[in-house]
Amino acid sequence: xxxxxxxxxxxxxxxxxxxxxxxxxxxxxxxxxxxxxxxxxxxxxxxxxxxxxxxxxxxxxxxxxxxxxxxxxxxxxxxxxxxxxxxxxxxxxxxxxxxxxxxxxxxxxxxxxxxxxxxxxxxxxxxxxxxxxxxxxxxxxxxxxxxxxxxxxxxxxxxxxxxxx
Amino acid sequence: xxxxxxxxxxxxxxxxxxxxxxxxxxxxxxxxxxxxxxxxxxxxxxxxxxxxxxxxxxxxxxxxxxxxxxxxxxxxxxxxxxxxxxxxxxxxxxxxxxxxxxxxxxxxxxxxxxxxxxxxxxxxxxxxxxxxxxxxxxxxxxxxxxxxxxxxxxxxxxxxxxxxx
Amino acid sequence: xxxxxxxxxxxxxxxxxxxxxxxxxxxxxxxxxxxxxxxxxxxxxxxxxxxxxxxxxxxxxxxxxxxxxxxxxxxxxxxxxxxxxxxxxxxxxxxxxxxxxxxxxxxxxxxxxxxxxxxxxxxxxxxxxxxxxxxxxxxxxxxxxxxxxxxxxxxxxxxxxxxxx
Amino acid sequence: xxxxxxxxxxxxxxxxxxxxxxxxxxxxxxxxxxxxxxxxxxxxxxxxxxxxxxxxxxxxxxxxxxxxxxxxxxxxxxxxxxxxxxxxxxxxxxxxxxxxxxxxxxxxxxxxxxxxxxxxxxxxxxxxxxxxxxxxxxxxxxxxxxxxxxxxxxxxxxxxxxxxx
Amino acid sequence: xxxxxxxxxxxxxxxxxxxxxxxxxxxxxxxxxxxxxxxxxxxxxxxxxxxxxxxxxxxxxxxxxxxxxxxxxxxxxxxxxxxxxxxxxxxxxxxxxxxxxxxxxxxxxxxxxxxxxxxxxxxxxxxxxxxxxxxxxxxxxxxxxxxxxxxxxxxxxxxxxxxxx
Amino acid sequence: xxxxxxxxxxxxxxxxxxxxxxxxxxxxxxxxxxxxxxxxxxxxxxxxxxxxxxxxxxxxxxxxxxxxxxxxxxxxxxxxxxxxxxxxxxxxxxxxxxxxxxxxxxxxxxxxxxxxxxxxxxxxxxxxxxxxxxxxxxxxxxxxxxxxxxxxxxxxxxxxxxxxx
Numbered sequence: 001x002x003x004x005x006x007x008x009x010x011x012x013x014x015x016x017x018x019x020x021x022x023x024x025x026x027x028x029x030x031x032x033x034x035x036x037x038x039x040x041x042x043x044x045x046x047x048x049x050x051x052x053x054x055x056x057x058x059x060x061x062x063x064x065x066x067x068x069x070x071x072x073x074x075x076x077x078x079x080x081x082x083x084x085x086x087x088x089x090x091x092x093x094x095x096x097x098x099x100x101x102x103x104x105x106x107x108x109x110x111x112x113x114x115x116x117x118x119x120x121x122x123x124x125x126x127x128x129x130x131x132x133x134x135x136x137x138x139x140x141x142x143x144x145x146x147x148x149x150x151x152x153x154x155x156x157x158x159x160x161x162x163x164x165x
Numbered sequence: 166x167x168x169x170x171x172x173x174x175x176x177x178x179x180x181x182x183x184x185x186x187x188x189x190x191x192x193x194x195x196x197x198x199x200x201x202x203x204x205x206x207x208x209x210x211x212x213x214x215x216x217x218x219x220x221x222x223x224x225x226x227x228x229x230x231x232x233x234x235x236x237x238x239x240x241x242x243x244x245x246x247x248x249x250x251x252x253x254x255x256x257x258x259x260x261x262x263x264x265x266x267x268x269x270x271x272x273x274x275x276x277x278x279x280x281x282x283x284x285x286x287x288x289x290x291x292x293x294x295x296x297x298x299x300x301x302x303x304x305x306x307x308x309x310x311x312x313x314x315x316x317x318x319x320x321x322x323x324x325x326x327x328x329x330x
Numbered sequence: 331x332x333x334x335x336x337x338x339x340x341x342x343x344x345x346x347x348x349x350x351x352x353x354x355x356x357x358x359x360x361x362x363x364x365x366x367x368x369x370x371x372x373x374x375x376x377x378x379x380x381x382x383x384x385x386x387x388x389x390x391x392x393x394x395x396x397x398x399x400x401x402x403x404x405x406x407x408x409x410x411x412x413x414x415x416x417x418x419x420x421x422x423x424x425x426x427x428x429x430x431x432x433x434x435x436x437x438x439x440x441x442x443x444x445x446x447x448x449x450x451x452x453x454x455x456x457x458x459x460x461x462x463x464x465x466x467x468x469x470x471x472x473x474x475x476x477x478x479x480x481x482x483x484x485x486x487x488x489x490x491x492x493x494x495x
Numbered sequence: 496x497x498x499x500x501x502x503x504x505x506x507x508x509x510x511x512x513x514x515x516x517x518x519x520x521x522x523x524x525x526x527x528x529x530x531x532x533x534x535x536x537x538x539x540x541x542x543x544x545x546x547x548x549x550x551x552x553x554x555x556x557x558x559x560x561x562x563x564x565x566x567x568x569x570x571x572x573x574x575x576x577x578x579x580x581x582x583x584x585x586x587x588x589x590x591x592x593x594x595x596x597x598x599x600x601x602x603x604x605x606x607x608x609x610x611x612x613x614x615x616x617x618x619x620x621x622x623x624x625x626x627x628x629x630x631x632x633x634x635x636x637x638x639x640x641x642x643x644x645x646x647x648x649x650x651x652x653x654x655x656x657x658x659x660x
Numbered sequence: 661x662x663x664x665x666x667x668x669x670x671x672x673x674x675x676x677x678x679x680x681x682x683x684x685x686x687x688x689x690x691x692x693x694x695x696x697x698x699x700x701x702x703x704x705x706x707x708x709x710x711x712x713x714x715x716x717x718x719x720x721x722x723x724x725x726x727x728x729x730x731x732x733x734x735x736x737x738x739x740x741x742x743x744x745x746x747x748x749x750x751x752x753x754x755x756x757x758x759x760x761x762x763x764x765x766x767x768x769x770x771x772x773x774x775x776x777x778x779x780x781x782x783x784x785x786x787x788x789x790x791x792x793x794x795x796x797x798x799x800x801x802x803x804x805x806x807x808x809x810x811x812x813x814x815x816x817x818x819x820x821x822x823x824x825x
Numbered sequence: 826x827x828x829x830x831x832x833x834x835x836x837x838x839x840x841x842x843x844x845x846x847x848x849x850x851x852x853x854x855x856x857x858x859x860x861x862x863x864x865x866x867x868x869x870x871x872x873x874x875x876x877x878x879x880x881x882x883x884x885x886x887x888x889x890x891x892x893x894x895x896x897x898x899x900x901x902x903x904x905x906x907x908x909x910x911x912x913x914x915x916x917x918x919x920x921x922x923x924x925x926x927x928x929x930x931x932x933x934x935x936x937x938x939x940x941x942x943x944x945x946x947x948x949x950x951x952x953x954x955x956x957x958x959x960x961x962x963x964x965x966x967x968x969x970x971x972x973x974x975x976x977x978x979x980x981x982x983x984x985x986x987x988x989x990x
Binding site for chain 5: 452453456
């Protein structure tokens with residue numbers, strides 16, 4: 001059977017940590033749907049379209065990967081794309097607790113849908129989209145944290161100064 | 166001596182996890198005051214009156230239980246109702262740390278007031294009011310997560326679509 | 331109904347932290363059975379009889395307290411003494427995880443038996459029997475860590491030097 | 496490509512929690528090698544051969560599963576059987592920290608070998624081989640904790656009384 | 661060489677826990693810059709100038725201490741004042757994970773800049789600025805939680821009632 | 826004032842992680858006493874003298890460092906060498922809880938003695954002496970985990986096969 005997996009998140013923007021997880025997942029799944037959450041409540045820095053475009057630039061043209069936007073419950077979107085696996089990165093304990101709870105809830109909502117957790121490479125453990133945005137806002141170096149195309153997009157966003165956040 | 170305990174929270178809305186804790190507590194306390202926090206800062210989905218009514222429906226007519234609203238510091242409200250015990254559910258580590266800090270602070274503010282933690286049933290570990298609200302918002306199944314009366318109230322709230330959150 | 335609770339452990343020896351929990355528990359239970367685990371596998375410093383005697387000296391003559399030895403599964407002993415509550419002190423996260431698992435297992439083995447967790451006073455958070463034994467072994471000060479009678483018993487045990495552990 | 500995964504442990508004995516993980520893994524891997532660690536240092540209750548036999552009984556005849564013994568470093572054994580994935584169950588935070596460290600070390604020792612973590616079903620979260628052994632030793636009920644064949648094997652081991660551990 | 665360290669935070673307002681860390685740090689660093697974060701996004705209770713003034717009152721006139729405001733990345737400000745050390749208080753696990761991530765990121769951004777963590781005194785473990793603000797808002801006792809000058813400033817802020825938060 | 830710090834442990838054997846902490850500490854303390862614990866209870870792989878020699882080889886000839894053996898309570902040894910600071914590496918949550926407790930106990934036993942925690946470099950997070958010993962025992966690669974001199978000493982220890990552990 002072909003395994004289809006989902007890797008969902010805000011990706012605002014995609015970091016080297018996300019890229020690492022994407023490439024590791026493609027080693028054992030047949031197709032990976034990178035699912036960009038479109039959540040009307042949060043105010044993201046990048047629009048959903050921009051986030052999708054940056055993921056495509058950063059994650060490269062691995063035929064394993066497909067990038068999509070979704071709204072609503074992840075379990076519903078997983079069903080729609082035929083996924084049987086949710087991929088999650090695991091960095092920290094506080095992460096873990098919430099992730100554990102979501103994995104159990106998603107299994108309750110959709111019994112055939114399994115969640116597996118992966119450990120990102122040590123070089124990316126300290127990278128998160130929110131820290132990356134904060135560094136970009138104050139003109140810090142993004143080297144090693146995001147793909148050059150993402151760094152450029154961040155610099156463009158903050159070109160008018162930190163006041164526009 | 167008769168032990169009066171308080172079980173406080175937002176209950177926005179009450180879940181099967183809350184109900185479980187309420188019934189377990191009534192096994193060893195004489196009276197349990199379920200205290201609905203009325204916090205002007207947060208924007209709850211249900212009004213305090215609605216939340217009280219749903220707790221009464223879901224928790225049943227156990228004479229041990231009394232449902233009340235409160236504002237301000239929990240220690241003050243505990244003193245008002247003559248409680249010597251605060252009951253807290255313990256699900257996760259991140260919970261635990263905050264709960265630990267609050268238990269110590271409440272003891273500092275009111276030395277005679279003890280906090281005890283209980284473990285909810287495994288079937289309810291992954292349920293939280295916020296996840297329940299999110300599932301209801303997108304029309305997911307609430308079976309096993311909340312009392313039927315609560316499920317109905319959630320459906321009514323979201324009848325006009327997710328835009329009204 | 332009268333609530334009978336169990337507070338079990340090795341108590342090798344009883345510390346100020348244990349005493350604190352015992353006195354806090356007696357505020358809301360009618361009878362507290364302090365249960366000294368007699369585990370043939372571990373090599374305790376004090377014999378079960380010595381540990382019972384030290385608990386009696388340190389915990390005082392509160393009529394709420396009864397000190398007993400037990401062997402085998404705690405749930406069986408709880409049934410024997412008619413207890414409906416297990417009291418546990420909660421100090422740290424690593425504690426918590428194990429305690430959580432035991433609470434669920436004990437509930438599985440004996441559905442009417444509830445576990446409640448309490449937070450010791452901040453002054454005793456860093457005290458454990460094993461640290462106390464180590465300090466006593468090297469002649470460090472036990473002031474504030476254990477009852478004077480326990481300190482004396484520890485000094486007597488280590489009078490011949492650390493080699494006899 | 497066919498994904499071969501390893502699920503390693505002491506399995507002393509296999510529990511319902513292990514069985515759950517085995518069946519969940521077979522949903523997305525092509526072959527799962529259940530690897531029984533033969534560690535000369537620890538004193539297990541069951542011999543390696545007994546543990547293998549119990550796994551075969553409990554895990555059933557899913558063609559996905561193969562049960563083997565191994566000694567030495569897991570990464571070496573993984574290479575031997577052609578595995579590209581290590582499956583680990585994740586129950587608790589203390590687990591998690593150690594598991595995290597091992598996952599990183601194993602990746603360091605064998606870069607192509609990925610570790611994925613899975614969440615066992617809530618009904619099995621509180622089950623561990625060591626708790627199961629302790630319950631069996633004192634004649635407690637093993638219902639729901641292990642496969643009937645494992646329960647029988649445990650009862651046989653402890654037939655001469657707890658002294659033979 | 662003279663060691664210059666930074667202790668950064670919102671200090672909204674400074675608590676007895678912060679004071680404790682400041683005095684402990686001055687035992688092994690030559691100069692401690694207490695850095696008040698001026699973050700336009702958050703709505704603090706006290707203005708940056710008020711927070712600086714309260715720190716000066718509460719922390720006393722130890723020549724080791726210097727109080728400053730900063731904006732932007734901490735690593736840039738550290739470079740500006742010549743600091744080679746970041747001091748952080750460590751209270752809880754959830755704290756710890758975030759702190760760990762920030763320490764690694766700050767090291768990545770500024771390799772010579774080291775982060776060291778300290779444990780506050782047990783008497784202050786349960787104190788945080790947010791809990792202090794909440795207690796003050798409802799007229800609870802601030803004794804032992806903050807310096808008398810801070811307590812007075814809090815009372816003045818909330819004199820018009822809790823509505824002005 | 827000159828700051829003297831202690832970095833204590835079993836160092837059985839010293840790893841790249843320990844070396845990293847030693848060099849980081851020397852950036853802000855004047856003298857660092859690397860203290861090898863001689864604990865008669867544990868069965869170390871290397872003798873205290875071998876461990877001291879390996880530390881001297883691996884840590885280099887930084888004049889900041891002094892290597893010593895100690896027995897008994899760390900606080901007593903700290904007093905003996907005039908140290909006012911204990912340096913500890915912090916890797917994981919389970920570590921952290923125990924470390925937190927020890928830091929508070931050591932402060933209780935010796936009020937002027939402060940403990941500071943440091944984060945090792947990400948490249949060394951997954952290295953521990955026990956994992957290193959296990960890898961060496963089964964002939965795995967020690968590259969990047971320990972100093973070449975330590976790798977050689979490990980190979981010599983295990984030359985007669987894993988049976989001599």
